[in-house]
Amino acid sequence: MADDRSNKPRPTPVILVVDDQAANVRVVGQLLAQAGFEVVPAMSGQEGLDLARADPPDLVLLDMRMPGMTGFQVLQALQDPPTTQDIPVIFLTADIERDSLTRAFGAGAVDYITKPFVAEELLVRVRTHIELKQSRDALRRIAAEKQQVAETVAHDLRNYFANILFAADMLRDTDLPVASRLRLIESIRSSGDSGVLFLQAFLDQQSEQAHGTSVEPLPAILLLRETFDLLERQAHAKNIAVRIDVAEAVILLGHRAGATHVLQNLLSNALKYSPIGSEVVLTASRTGKRGRLLVLDRGPGICKGDQPRLFQRYVTLSAQPTQGESSTGLGLALAKQRARTMGGDLWYDDREGGGSIFTFELPLA
Structure with a gap:
């Protein structure tokens, strides 16, 4: 499979023209350039091969008969x-x-043009094969993205199940103290809730992509209340107070499921990393034409060394959940991606006096 360079679409397709006759290269090059293509000339088979390997073009026009390295030999070398x-x-x-x-088709050529060629025919064939390649590359990218999504979902769900199975195995100990048993039961419930939330968010995202869900006005106060309702049990289990502090009407523009997914992730993380008995604040504000939803906690915050990697996939941070809750290293990366697909953003700031501030920004309605 070609590497990423050959799979990324370019604004102007690049055509490599390989022919030992300077007149042929000039005529073909002028024709293609006038049609809007970028032309890279090569006067020998070896030069063409070197250029193709150094910076892969979108298509090669290759003379079959050349002294030294023939077109067949160039084509064979390109296949490796x-x-x-x-x-x-x-x-x-x-x-x-x-x-x-x-022999040419058997070696891997996709088409041929007989010299002397007709200009219109050459351009039609070139455009056809450029479009076919772009379509193949697009399908390849989509397949790679779907595979990455599948791996992400499997990775996250595996962690939730592993935590549930571990806690269930521990509960088999008949001598386990009641307090420990209750903590394990709560851990099972929390992992189950988180797994269901993650799966639902994923299904909502897939549904949005499939059906082109439109954006809608989203009152900040309702989003924050709905998010708290979903995670109230987790907050209660750690005796963490969640305070919603919205002093003004802030109405955002975005996908309800997507915005809820981002906020669930932020509040869930705040509850995981906050000390028992502390407070998490959910608030909203306006800045120009943008609205901001903030989640503030009194946890350990993110150390300077971890901050550049905070939104990368599968990153293990220095801070640890206060009660050993599971962390996949994917939640924040997915949340930031979700925010940006809605025309927004997500970032982190240190909180004065200790703790974290995560800001989720969206356009105002």
Whole structure:
């Protein structure tokens, strides 16, 4: 499979023209340039191969018969490295013998053009194969993204299940003190709730993508109250007070499921890392044409060394949950991605006096 460079769409497709005849390269190059393509010329098979390997083009127009390294040899060499094997190659040839054309297609060519060529035909064939390559690359990117999403979901759910199974195994100990038993039961319940929330958020996101869910006005006070209602049990288990402090009407614009998913993640993290008996504050404010939802806690905060990696996937931070709650290293990365898909953002600040401030920003309605 080609590497990322060959899979990223470029604003102007690049065509590598390989021909030992300078006149042919000039004529073809001028035609393609006038049609809006970027042209890279090569006067020999070896030069063309070197250029293709150094910076893979979107398509190669390759002379079949050249002294030294022939077009067939260039094509064969292009099939080996992962950076060039998916580049479509069109042969330019004056040889219309059936065996040569059969050999060309067998070697990996996608098409051929007979010299002297007709300009309109050359452009149509080039555009067709450029579009086909772009479509293949897009499908490849989509498949890679879906695989990454599947791995993310499996990774998260595996952690929730592992915590549940561990706590269930511990409960088999008949000599376990009542207080320890109750903590394990609460841990099972908390992991189950978190797993269900994560799965529901994922399903909501997939539904939005499939059906093109439109944005809607979202009153900040309602979003914050709904988020607290979903995690009230977790707050109560750690004797953490959650205070909603919204002094003004703030109405945001976004996807309800997406915004709720981000806030659930932020409040869940605040409860995980806050000390027992502390307070978490949920608030909202306006800044120009943007609205902000803030989650403030009195946990350990994020150390300076961890802050640059805070929103990266699968990152293990120095701070640990105060009661050993599970952490996958994915929640904040997914939350930031979700915020940005709605035209917003998510960031962290140290809280004066100790603790964390996570700010979730969206456009105002």
